[in-house]
Amino acid sequence: MAFELLTPGEMAEADRLTIAVGPVDGIGLMRRAGGAIADLVLARYPGARTVHVLCGPGNNGGDGYVVARLLAENGVAVGLFATGAPREGSDAALAAAECPVAAAPLAAFAPEAGSIVIDALFGAGLSKPLGSEIVQAIARTAAVGVPVIAVDLPSGVSGVSGDILGSAFQATLTVTFARKKPGHLLFPGRALCGEIVVVDIGITDATIAATGARCFENDPAWWRPHFPSPANDAHKYSRGHVGVFSGGPSATGAARLSAMAAARAGAGAVTVLSPGAALAANAAHLTSIILRRSDTLQDTLAFLGARKPEVLVYGPGLGPEPEVGRFALELMSVADGRFGALVLDADGITSLSHRRAAFFEARKRPNAPALVLTPHHGEFGRLFPEIAADASLSKLEQARAAARRAHAIVIYKGPDTVIAAPDGRAAVNTNGTPLLATAGSGDVLSGIVAALLAQRMPAFEAACAAVWMHAEAARRFGPGLIAEDLPLALREVVAELGR
Template sequence: MAFELLTPSEMAEADRLTIAAGPVDGIGLMRQAGCSVADVVLQRFPGAKAVHVLCGPGNNGGDGYVAARLLAESGVAVRLFTTAAPRSGGDAALAAAECSVKVEPLAAFAPESGAIVVDALYGAGLSKPLDGEVVEAITRTNSAVVPVISVDLPSGVSGASGEIMGSAFQATVTVTFARKKPGHLLYPGRAQCGEVVVADIGIAAAIVGATSVRCFENDPAWWRRHFPSPANDAHKYSRGHVGVFSGGPSATGAARLSAMAAARAGAGAVTVLSPGAALAANAAHLTSIILRRSDTLQDALAFLGARKPEVLVYGPGLGSEPEIGRFALELMSVAEGRFAALVLDADGITSLSHRRAAFFEARKRPNAPALVLTPHHGEFGRLFPEIAADASLSKLERARVAAAKANAIIIYKGPDTVIAVPDGRAAINANGTPLLATAGSGDVLSGIVAALLAQRVPAFEAACAAVWIHAEAARRFGPGLIAEDLPLALREVVAALSG
């Protein structure tokens, strides 16, 4: 599977490099793209009484002209509507010249019952909102509820951000080329794409790599080789030790969810670090999970010295008071030689919003531990208010900027979770499910991340794997899921990946 995601500019560079390498030229790529679109129409809708092809003035429209010609040659009744003629001398003009289907103005377009609409108006590189007759055509089409095949992306969806630029087609199938674009996976555009078909038009994998692509679809295909499998001579501490800080007597459940998830995700030992006042509550619910009293930084340091955990989870159920943030900073300051990584979730993130300057300064230290932050939209806005408020940034870009600012891996949660690292690499998750919209599911995610880090999975891959596993477990469990179900539901997913 090809899992790179190409931005519109990277896709343009891939086209350029392919043409420069030869023997294919620009019109050759366009013919391949249009042929792919026509093939999807013929395969998916062989009984369609007519196909209406809507062409814009650019290369997306050129793909449409090719598709219209091939469909007409196949005996399909085709009508072709355009906004304007292609620029003279360009590849789209060549494609238009090869197409003998009568051209009608877009203003005359009205989708017929039983017809298929091919949307070839604007592709991934759209940079300004649609208006006028294009919006009217989109409105008529969406209201008619006819099948729509969109070329590259539904017109109106930004390929870079997934933003809806004024209005957008609701596609049944989107046919894109070489690789998916971020806009296919980022909401709200993702909801407009329908099924996404990636067509091979002759752009080689080496060419894609030469674009310096830095964004990926989160898929086991590219991180599975890092997934841990215990050696025959493994013991519990060689499989990694995770420490999870617990809240007070009335808020212990979140830490236990995280701890159990860490154990199910493969950590050999998991310890819940509990305030003295909550020991009885935690002891009543824990069996295989180790329980240790920890009220102060000195208590935590004693645990670190004695048990040497690789990873700590801090935040679930702790409360959002400023003192919680102060303790997180103290943990980071004593990390060197004591633990390798810290997963900050939930209240741990919110509490640091009271100490943002001190937090960002602490992250500049050369001995700072590896850090994974797992904010949902609200928590992200509290810790990174300026980034969250910048309307010019997509969710992907916001995660990247935040990762660089905090020198941390950011798991920016949501139906289109983005995982970003300070060096600019990022992944967009595609298997998210609304089943995870339940209290406590994020605590489970933090435990999975910690377990994989403790088993020495590289940090970016650990974060990506955890996000995918978390969603896959929920999908396999199905409706009725609550957070308490998730740790046990991990077993089937982890077993499949280990095998």
């Protein structure tokens, strides 16, 4: 299977490279694309009274002309509507010339019950709002409620960002070519794509690699080879030790959720580092999790020296005060090999927004520990306000910019969670569920990330795996889920991945 996501620019480059190598040319690729769509229409809608094909002036429209021709040749009643003639000499013009069905103006399009609409107006490369004529066609289609098959992407959805450019079709089925695009997976566009089918039109994996694409759909198949499996002679510390900082007496639950998740995700030892005032509250709830008092940086240094944890989790339940951020900076400054990685979540992120300059400077130090940040939308905006405010950047591009700025892996959470690395790699998660919209679920995620890092899974792959596992555990548990259910729900997921 292939998991790269191609931007419209990368897809155009893949087309260009394929044509340059031959033997297929531009019109050949267009015929293959249109043929695949026509086959799907014939297979899925054999009883359709009429198929209305809406064609734009570019290559997307060219695909539509091929579809109209092939359907007509198969005895289907076809209505063809166009926004204008393709550019003379273009592949789309060749496809239009081969189509025996006369095109009417788009203004004449009036879908009826029982018909099918093929949206071949604009594909993934759309970058400006749709004109009023197309907006009206979308409205007429929605009013009748007929199935819509989108060519490449529903017209009106940005292939780069998933944003809706004024208005867009609600597709029943979206047929795209070679690889999915970011707009297929990023909301709100993702909700308009319906079922997504990727068809092979002869663009090879080597050609895709040559485009330089570095974004992926988050799927276990590509990170599973890195997933940790304990050796036969493993002991608890060789399986990785995670330390989790606890909040005060009234805010201990978040750390325990994170700690239990780390243990369920495979860490051999997990220690909750608790303020003295919260020791009793934590002790009342912990059994297999180690408990250690830590009120000061010196207490933490003593723990690091004695127990040598690989990863620390800092933030859940600590409070958003600037003092919390100061301690996070001190942790990073004294790391120097004492621990390998730091997972910053929740209040750990918000508190650093008061010390942004110092934080970004600290991340430039040669001995800085590996860092994973797990912000939701609000936390992201507080720590990276300039990036969040840049409306020209998609969520994917914002996550990448933040990862470069902080020299960290960034898990930008949401229904379309994006994971980004400083080197430009990124992934978009697709198994998210609204069941995770419950207090404490983010604390669980931070523990899973820490456990995989402690077991020496590479940081980017560990973050991607943790996001997928977190969502998969929630999906399997189902309705009624609360954060306390997630660590135990991980057991089945971890077992299957470790086979």
